[in-house]
Amino acid sequence: MSDKQQYPSDKQDKFMLRLPEGMRARIKELADANGRSMNAEIVHRLEESFSKAAVSIEELEASTRAHKKGQQILQSIGEFMEALSETSPEAMEKAREHLKEKYGENRD
Numbered sequence: 001m002s003d004k005q006q007y008p009s010d011k012q013d014k015f016m017l018r019l020p021e022g023m024r025a026r027i028k029e030l031a032d033a034n035g036r037s038m039n040a041e042i043v044h045r046l047e048e049s050f051s052k053a054a055v056s057i058e059e060l061e062a063s064t065r066a067h068k069k070g071q072q073i074l075q076s077i078g079e080f081m082e083a084l085s086e087t088s089p090e091a092m093e094k095a096r097e098h099l100k101e102k103y104g105e106n107r108d
Contacts, residue, residue, distance in 0.1 A: 024038075027041055027042060081095065081096075
């Protein structure tokens with residue numbers, strides 16, 4: 001049995017890493033500037049990138065939902081315009097003119 005004192009960090013995962021030339025010095029400079037060890041700087045930057053990725057995924061999902069909702073609205077407007085043209089050609093023409101004025105030429 002070893003009498004070596006155990007530290008909490010001895011129980012953490014370890015990962016050997018090869019860095020491109022010059023990166024170690026850049027990490028060291030940033031760590032010093034931020035008052036961290038090199039290890040803490042690397043861990044901090046990894047955690048930061050994970051949280052940014054999570055935000056990006058949330059933003060993408062929200063954008064996708066908004067796009068789908070927009071498509072549903074456009075489909076409903078199209079169905080309404082079709083029904084309107086069948087029941088009242090005059091009202092349909094007024095609606096077309098209003099949309100043209102508000103949003104520009106039809107892009108069918």
